[in-house]
Amino acid sequence: MKKKWLTGIFASVLVLGACGSDNASEGESASGETIEWRFGHLADENHIWHKTAQKFEELVEENSDGQMEITIYPNNSLGGETDTINSIQAGTADMVISGETLQNWAPNAALMAVPYAFRDLEHVQTVVEGEIGEQIKQEISDEAGLTALYYHTRAPRNLTSNEPIKTPEDLKGFSMRVPNVPLFLDVWQAAGASPQVMDFNEVFTGLQQGVIDGQENPVDLIQSAGLSEVQDYVNRTEHVYSWIYILVGNEQYNALSDELKEVVQSAAEEAQVFGEELYNTEIEAIEQELVDSGMEFVDVDQDAFREAMTPAVESSLAPEQLELYEKILAVE
Numbered sequence: 480m481k482k483k484w485l486t487g488i489f490a491s492v493l494v495l496g497a498c499g500s501d502n503a504s505e506g507e508s509a510s511g512e513t514i515e516w517r518f519g520h521l522a523d524e525n526h527i528w529h530k531t532a533q534k535f536e537e538l539v540e541e542n543s544d545g546q547m548e549i550t551i552y553p554n555n556s557l558g559g560e561t562d563t564i565n566s567i568q569a570g571t572a573d574m575v576i577s578g579e580t581l582q583n584w585a586p587n588a589a590l591m592a593v594p595y596a597f598r599d600l601e602h603v604q605t606v607v608e609g610e611i612g613e614q615i616k617q618e619i620s621d622e623a624g625l626t627a628l629y630y631h632t633r634a635p636r637n638l639t640s641n642e643p644i645k646t647p648e649d650l651k652g653f654s655m656r657v658p659n660v661p662l663f664l665d666v667w668q669a670a671g672a673s674p675q676v677m678d679f680n681e682v683f684t685g686l687q688q689g690v691i692d693g694q695e696n697p698v699d700l701i702q703s704a705g706l707s708e709v710q711d712y713v714n715r716t717e718h719v720y721s722w723i724y725i726l727v728g729n730e731q732y733n734a735l736s737d738e739l740k741e742v743v744q745s746a747a748e749e750a751q752v753f754g755e756e757l758y759n760t761e762i763e764a765i766e767q768e769l770v771d772s773g774m775e776f777v778d779v780d781q782d783a784f785r786e787a788m789t790p791a792v793e794s795s796l797a798p799e800q801l802e803l804y805e806k807i808l809a810v811e
Contacts, residue, residue, distance in 0.1 A: 516727070519557030532551050547739065555678070561659055564584075579592035589660065594662075611806060630722050636696055636716070638693060638694075639713055644712070644777070651671055656674070656685060657674045698762065707773055716779050
């Protein structure tokens with residue numbers, strides 16, 4: 480995969496000891512104290528994101544000769560995705576894994592996960608590493624105060640349920656969780672469901688207690704969250720191919736010395752490759768684990784879902800977003 484996208488990323492990122500530690504400082508070169516970053520994400524310890532984050536942590540700490548330390552908090556233990564972003568902006572956390580949720584700050588981040596905009600993962604990678612990806616990253620930096628270090632492509636999002644869902648007609652009366660992404664609310668309403676926003680850390684309990692009937696996510700998050708215990712079917716809507724960024728606060732990164740920025744850049748580049756290799760080997764195995772745990776994969780009428788959702792996509796996007804959406808569709 481191309482790595483050119485990494486070269487421009489690091490001029491505005493990372494998180495320093497403003498994370499609430501008494502040992503936090505303006506950087507090792509200024510004070511001699513260790514720089515500490517708090518890195519929160521929603522996946523569990525066995526997830527690709529967490530394993531890759533550990534690789535990044537290992538590389539940064541080793542190559543900085545102990546000048547930097549990263550503490551990773553999986554399982555939403557620093558709070559949900561939105562909470563962690565708010566904490567970074569407030570200086571009480573430093574790093575997060577986030578994607579389309581960032582549209583709440585940077586509107587064009589919505590294009591990271593538009594239903595049926597991307598044909599496959601190769602299409603996603605071409606967009607991420609091209610002009611469109613650079614435009615989205617810059618807006619995230621400018622509007623959310625976060626800079627991307629590296630990214631993960633994601634397995635397609637699928638709908639889970641306790642009854643098979645093959646067409647939009649099967650969604651009547653179906654209550655489902657969606658992330659805090661207005662576009663997701665719009666398209667699932669258009670398809671016939673009753674979506675509601677809920678933090679991911681509340682989904683398992685919501686399904687268990689019947690507050691919601693289903694949810695949609697890639698198989699890796701379905702598996703890591705143990706949703707096979709409370710859902711019977713994975714309906715292959717494959718409605719979203721997307722990517723997600725590993726981000727740090729601009730202020731924290733800019734406080735690093737040039738030498739430490741180079742350490743971070745190098746670690747991010749290696750983590751990018753490591754994460755890609757994990758994805759290629761683990762996604763198929765994850766699907767098999769879900770089958771072994773009792774879930775059944777259901778083929779659906781994807782054309783019918785696309786037809787139901789596309790008008791809602793087009794009407795929900797602002798003019799600038801719509802222009803970017805049309806550019807994505809045109810990418811070869």
